[in-house]
Amino acid sequence: MELIHYLILSMLLFVVGAVGFIVKKNVISVFLCLELMLNAVNLSFVAFASHLNQVHGQIFVFFVMVVAAAEAAVGLAITMVLFRNRNTLNVDDADTMKW
């Protein structure tokens, strides 16, 4: 398979994730769509690494995964605090930084 096929797949996954990011109301769903977009970018990184026969793209994927793990942990903690204080998971209800 050529590089272009992987890039097209990556683009489609990214667009699906970006649309879901806007459409979804639930905070956790928004996080899931975020992971989807990160995953799409990772796929294009690995496709380029394989195409260029270099290992640097895979190392970038490694770092992206680490950042995604940290982001998921912090984001879910914020979600729990939001639920505890506001009793909601709707992103529209989290419209003030402090109250």
Added chain:
Amino acid sequence: METVFFFFFGALALASAISVVAQRRVFYSALSLIICLFAVGALYLVLEAPFIAAIQVIVYAGAIMVLFLFVIMLLDPFSKTVLRDKRKSLTYLAAILGLGILVLLVPILQAYDPAKTPRSEGIGDAGTGSVRHLGEVLFDQYLIPFEVTSVLILIAIIGVVVLAKRPKRHPEKN
């Protein structure tokens, strides 16, 4: 054979990605995302990146998604209703954004010319995906970013503990 694998797992990844967005319950969204991550992990294997594929399954589909499912099961049963978008404007905005990204990206992909992006010679016979080579580059060339990563993880751990800690209630607020 590679083509068969690509189209099978690519279609699986895309279908489960659409399912992530289309599902109304968060729990099913998360399960669909796990399928999507597994399919992309299989594509990594096709791309000769076995280490990244293993990390994808163990860390992403394993650890991170377990965290998600844990929080969903902790919170979701108590949320009153399935959250649905009542406003049409966000749907239109999402459609415009999705089409916008496609319109911006498709010309870039159309400009793709295989002849202009030659495969670089380079790393050697071991293949780009061998763990040994990956480790050598990671711990040599990318050593400082790797160490900074550990600081990032430490900050994330401390932040999560601080956030999730139940605050002491002040008597005057009660």
